[in-house]
Amino acid sequence: MGVVLASALGPAVDAHPERVKDREQAILDLCQTAHFRPEGLTGPFILHLSVSGHSGLVFDVHNEEDTPLYTYGISLSPFSRLIKDYALMIESFELAMEEGNRTKVQAIDMGRRGVHDEAAELLTERLKGKIAMDLPTARRLFSLMCLLAQRR
Template sequence: MPAQRLIRIELDECGDLPSAYAEADRAQAVTDLLAGNHFDPPGLKAGPYALHLALRDGRLVFDIRAADDTPLHALVLALGPFRRLIKDYAMVVESHEQAVQDGAQEARIQAIDMGRRGLHNEGAELLCERLEGRIGLDFETARRLFTLVCALHQRI
């Protein structure tokens, strides 16, 4: 296993997610993230790492820790550039959930899911861009982290 990876991720618990579907989306993102990721904060001792994600005063906090939970570095990003994508993602997830509950045609559900994947990709690209030079990520890690950022935002 490569050292530059996450072995644990924790989200700031400031409320429940709005639905079982949103909770399942969050849980799957964590499971997939821990199964395979690339997380390389330059200048820090070799990993693996634990990551505590939180929202504080309209900012996204990446609290990077050693495997034994020793704090290593906190990185703070403005949430503003992500707000539209987070809002759109929440609406698409809600539409998907509603379509499934209503027994919509499979084609409609797939179209909504394609929109969700597109927003995921856009969010991952923005996250990679905002973290460039601060944390090295692969695209799949960024996609899953974006899901968790959206989950955090839904809890406030």
């Protein structure tokens, strides 16, 4: 599998500390542990993620010199419910954290993991034959996808 050396994502619109932290952690994890390989290419890669009005989520893969190698887009439509559910869970999680309600935080976090798992499976299925990745990588990409989708 190819290694992601860097992941480029525009500045966060939502400056809520918890979301900024999640975004930074997802990017760091992608750079340290991602198993990501576009069909027919070997890494390492620099991954530029963006949301385009007509293409949906765009994977713009570059080599380690940042030369474009591969671009592939997928529709966000199949992910709409999961993105909405995830956004609601993040809001609920943040409120529960502010309240200091540990039981509620744990319950919401379990639900959030379930949404992450479902979205990761859908993402790997939608990219099958184009980009290979493991489920932890797909989970991290879904986190970033949610942040990008909120900007639309």
